[in-house]
Amino acid sequence: MVLPFDIMEYQERLNKTKERMEKDGIEILCVTNPSNMNYLTGYDAWSFYVHQMLIVIIDEPQPIWIGRTMDANGAKATTWIYDDNVIAYPDYYVHSDIYHPMDFIGEILREIGQGNRRIGVEMEQFYFTAKSFQRLQRALPDAFFLDASNLVNYVRLIKSDQEIEYMRRAGIIVDQAMSRTIDYIQPGVRENDAAAHLYYNLISGTSEYGGDYPAIVPMMPTGDHTSMPHLTWSEQTFKENSPVVIETAGCYKRYHVPMARTVSLGEPSERLQYVASIVQEGIENTLQTIRPGATCSDLEAAWRNSIKRYGFEKESRLGYSTGLSYPPDWGEHTASIRSDDHTVLQPNMTFHMIPALWFENDGIEISTTFRVTETGYELFTSYPRELIVKGNLGYNTNPMSS
Amino acid sequence: MVLPFDIMEYQERLNKTKERMEKDGIEILCVTNPSNMNYLTGYDAWSFYVHQMLIVIIDEPQPIWIGRTMDANGAKATTWIYDDNVIAYPDYYVHSDIYHPMDFIGEILREIGQGNRRIGVEMEQFYFTAKSFQRLQRALPDAFFLDASNLVNYVRLIKSDQEIEYMRRAGIIVDQAMSRTIDYIQPGVRENDAAAHLYYNLISGTSEYGGDYPAIVPMMPTGDHTSMPHLTWSEQTFKENSPVVIETAGCYKRYHVPMARTVSLGEPSERLQYVASIVQEGIENTLQTIRPGATCSDLEAAWRNSIKRYGFEKESRLGYSTGLSYPPDWGEHTASIRSDDHTVLQPNMTFHMIPALWFENDGIEISTTFRVTETGYELFTSYPRELIVKGNLGYNTNPMSS
The missing domain is CATH 3.90.230.10 (Creatinase/methionine aminopeptidase superfamily)
Known part of the structure; x- marks a missing residue:
């Protein structure tokens, strides 16, 4: 699949995002707004009716995409990020009263040694529910959370x-x-x-x-x-x-x-x-x-x-x-x-x-x-x-x- | 405008909802899922990109619709609820870093003497953001909040x-x-x-x-x-x-x-x-x-x-x-x-x-x-x-x- 923008442009967007993270004291940005996910990676699918997230780590060159198993192939095909950075959660996390995708995401962040950092989340964003925040907080007890609503949106303000x-x-x-x-x-x-x-x-x-x-x-x-x-x-x-x-x-x-x-x-x-x-x-x-x-x-x-x-x-x-x-x-x-x-x-x-x-x-x-x-x-x-x-x-x- | 269902059917849906509220110990249900808002009232407009809510009070016959000023006429026209139960918030609450519609909604609930009750919110629902919950909690310090995700969805399970x-x-x-x-x-x-x-x-x-x-x-x-x-x-x-x-x-x-x-x-x-x-x-x-x-x-x-x-x-x-x-x-x-x-x-x-x-x-x-x-x-x-x-x-x- 041909990306709609040159990889250089995506990298520039990512760099600008990291500059803002730096300025706001955010080490990890949890991007759940589908427009922001697309803006940073190219990801384009109607999969935002289940939880998914792009994780930008300030000292890592590539973001991590986490979503549902059936959407992982689409993430590999429509983005510029490495296939290894596409991580899928099993289907039993979908619309369950017991399991929540944010449990899975929190576990991944802990596993890769990022559980105790300053984490920005899009608090005022439709695809990050009140429960998402509760579960992510529970999964990452050592993290410090900051509101990063519209951080990427503001990078998008001036168009290329x-x-x-x-x-x-x-x-x-x-x-x-x-x-x-x-x-x-x-x-x-x-x-x-x-x-x-x-x-x-x-x-x-x-x-x-x-x-x-x-x-x-x-x-x-x-x-x-x-x-x-x-x-x-x-x-x-x-x-x-x-x-x-x-x-x-x-x-x-x-x-x-x-x-x-x-x-x-x-x-x-x-x-x-x-x-x-x-x-x-x-x-x-x-x-x-x-x-x-x-x-x-x-x-x-x-x-x-x-x-x-x-x-x-x-x-x-x-x-x-x-x-x-x-x-x-x-x-x-x-x-x-x-x-x-x-x-x-x-x-x-x-x-x-x-x-x-x-x-x-x-x-x-x-x-x-x-x-x-x-x-x-x-x-x-x-x-x-x-x-x-x-x-x-x-x-x-x-x-x-x- | 002709409603797609008889008013009796809407009232029956509301009664079934109240039965579930009773069972779950919920006195006030804050409905933000557009499907649930439509199900209980008939409300039908693409206005869910800003915050809006239907408030079901267990001991009141009619729910209250709260939304943006420009959408209030639509709420009056497409629902069976009294015009007096349609309440509009001013436009400066929209996409603002300072004001949030949940501040307004909390104030209304306090004003009508409902600020200290057991309030159910749809925690796992895309149109109720993490920030919505924070602001509603802040606006209603005397309320006790319960998770009522999918309460109305379960009423919808068996169709008429x-x-x-x-x-x-x-x-x-x-x-x-x-x-x-x-x-x-x-x-x-x-x-x-x-x-x-x-x-x-x-x-x-x-x-x-x-x-x-x-x-x-x-x-x-x-x-x-x-x-x-x-x-x-x-x-x-x-x-x-x-x-x-x-x-x-x-x-x-x-x-x-x-x-x-x-x-x-x-x-x-x-x-x-x-x-x-x-x-x-x-x-x-x-x-x-x-x-x-x-x-x-x-x-x-x-x-x-x-x-x-x-x-x-x-x-x-x-x-x-x-x-x-x-x-x-x-x-x-x-x-x-x-x-x-x-x-x-x-x-x-x-x-x-x-x-x-x-x-x-x-x-x-x-x-x-x-x-x-x-x-x-x-x-x-x-x-x-x-x-x-x-x-x-x-x-x-x-x-x-x-």
């Missing part, structure tokens, strides 16, 4: 040129998929059929670039459910004169470019048009502030000031760092675009800016994913950044945008 | 007739999707295009039943990667004279019917045919043991004895309870079909039996999902349970099964 290239391909994929899905949607079409079209296009991709699965399924609320951004789809049909919000992402080799759009089936209400124009203006004003040296907080202020003039405010954050991800989230849990986040923008940081507004009975989402460049920003997508109005609803072939 | 009906529909969907995908696969086709077809069919479903997203994406290892069951797909094309394993599930209103099949593109090796026949015989022998009163262990023994005659053994479990699920798993984490699981089968228990064998350089998967009936079993699918051989590779229209 190869990562950016993959995101560009994800952008091409989502442009095409969004366009074709909106072409397809019309009153009378079932929501699930639209979701099926969207999925088909996301994964088929283009003739050059095959798509990977996004870390979040398509979200597609319609009518007054547009005030509920995380609803997926139903078997109901789309209704005339009603709005549809679509939020999805193109994904290429696990790199995401999210995109949200709002579609009006038929003439939009005056209110929706008005709100859309305010959002569009807000996006433009925010984009103008993006440059190295500006902070996340600066971007949020530009947006807030722009919409405040019309009496609007947004309770939720304006965006977040995005890129490499596994379910359940394509956000990287590092920088957020909000008023109290003073992260300084640097070239090759990448964000999903989603200036969505939700009200009691409706909502609007028009988003964009960008890269910080040396002088400003690069957008990953080109699909029109506006309220999409589908007018001639009698025909399915040639939908019009406003 | 309506749940079974939804699984039958999921079975119809996966039968059709598997058949069409295998029709489509041939040498020269890209793996991602086959995955796109599969996804399209899973979600489009039939004209009667629209599909929901499965909790696991299609897994589709090929060639010597068939020894790595949890690999997904690549941009590579399928090769002549090579095997492909497809594992997926039909999903209807969050109810799953998983299915795995092995396809040979061209004449299969003698070895693959031989192994396939042993697996098929093993499945038949195992199916014959299914009846109320038999145990999971009995089923495993039937399988083990059947393949042992040919010198084979299977390290991993033979199957697991399945049904209602959200990512990352369609297994219910309760009964497993393995030698040390003495769960007694009862009518309307449902299992994915996956008698897969993986070797150093290849593997085979032929699975079936069944319901325990009053006298035996019902299969949810009818697609041929055998090694599928695609012979006339020059044509795409009419693939043949062996």
Whole structure:
């Protein structure tokens, strides 16, 4: 299997991780976030529904992968680490009331003389359960535990040129998929059929670039459910004169470019048009502030000031760092675009800016994913950044945008 | 929004949950597993990438939903609980180094006079992180915490007739999707295009039943990667004279019917045919043991004895309870079909039996999902349970099964 990145790049990521470990006084890092495991080794499989871990030892050249027996071959095939560093636990550890994989992992660490060190664990990470921590502590009574949540995530914050290239391909994929899905949607079409079209296009991709699965399924609320951004789809049909919000992402080799759009089936209400124009203006004003040296907080202020003039405010954050991800989230849990986040923008940081507004009975989402460049920003997508109005609803072939 | 089940059914589920709480000495149950939240209330949204919780208080008639502000409307719309029982935390709790949603939740519990009770939490559940438990403990210093992992999962073990009906529909969907995908696969086709077809069919479903997203994406290892069951797909094309394993599930209103099949593109090796026949015989022998009163262990023994005659053994479990699920798993984490699981089968228990064998350089998967009936079993699918051989590779229209 060909790795998506050069081995040198993985080694550089590992070195940067070790630098942070050094700084934080961590001798052993227990990585359980699948995105971080992939980032450091290339490991790519849907095996994170059982416990698995990548162990980075500060004074060892190679990390150790520990997972389920049936996944060990996949770890050998999809990573750059030595086969000897792939260790498997027997299947009786899976979903058992008695045995827990962290018992096994603790035993391995003791066996190789690492049981009494300063161990960083990802405390705030979905695949490291409360019980995982209890059992690992019990298995390693001489260790000193530190919270290393998001340590690797922060290494991921600035992308390499190869990562950016993959995101560009994800952008091409989502442009095409969004366009074709909106072409397809019309009153009378079932929501699930639209979701099926969207999925088909996301994964088929283009003739050059095959798509990977996004870390979040398509979200597609319609009518007054547009005030509920995380609803997926139903078997109901789309209704005339009603709005549809679509939020999805193109994904290429696990790199995401999210995109949200709002579609009006038929003439939009005056209110929706008005709100859309305010959002569009807000996006433009925010984009103008993006440059190295500006902070996340600066971007949020530009947006807030722009919409405040019309009496609007947004309770939720304006965006977040995005890129490499596994379910359940394509956000990287590092920088957020909000008023109290003073992260300084640097070239090759990448964000999903989603200036969505939700009200009691409706909502609007028009988003964009960008890269910080040396002088400003690069957008990953080109699909029109506006309220999409589908007018001639009698025909399915040639939908019009406003 | 119409709930997928009658309110009486939700109330019955809640009552059964409270009975188990009573038995275990739990006064307050903190439910964080999205499947369990859905099971008790109907709540259905992709919002589990931020913290959320359903709180069941043993002496209160209605549970309390707590989640992010932008998800509160969705909780009101998709559940049967009173709007007043939907409580939202502000967005600054999301992905923050300072604030944690469990601080907020603890405060609510104290405010309503529940801070000093016996509180059950799902310690072994992906959406309840190690940090969640620390922060909840800190917020509730007077509470006594108990591990209630899988408490609700065990209530889910025996399905209602309506749940079974939804699984039958999921079975119809996966039968059709598997058949069409295998029709489509041939040498020269890209793996991602086959995955796109599969996804399209899973979600489009039939004209009667629209599909929901499965909790696991299609897994589709090929060639010597068939020894790595949890690999997904690549941009590579399928090769002549090579095997492909497809594992997926039909999903209807969050109810799953998983299915795995092995396809040979061209004449299969003698070895693959031989192994396939042993697996098929093993499945038949195992199916014959299914009846109320038999145990999971009995089923495993039937399988083990059947393949042992040919010198084979299977390290991993033979199957697991399945049904209602959200990512990352369609297994219910309760009964497993393995030698040390003495769960007694009862009518309307449902299992994915996956008698897969993986070797150093290849593997085979032929699975079936069944319901325990009053006298035996019902299969949810009818697609041929055998090694599928695609012979006339020059044509795409009419693939043949062996």
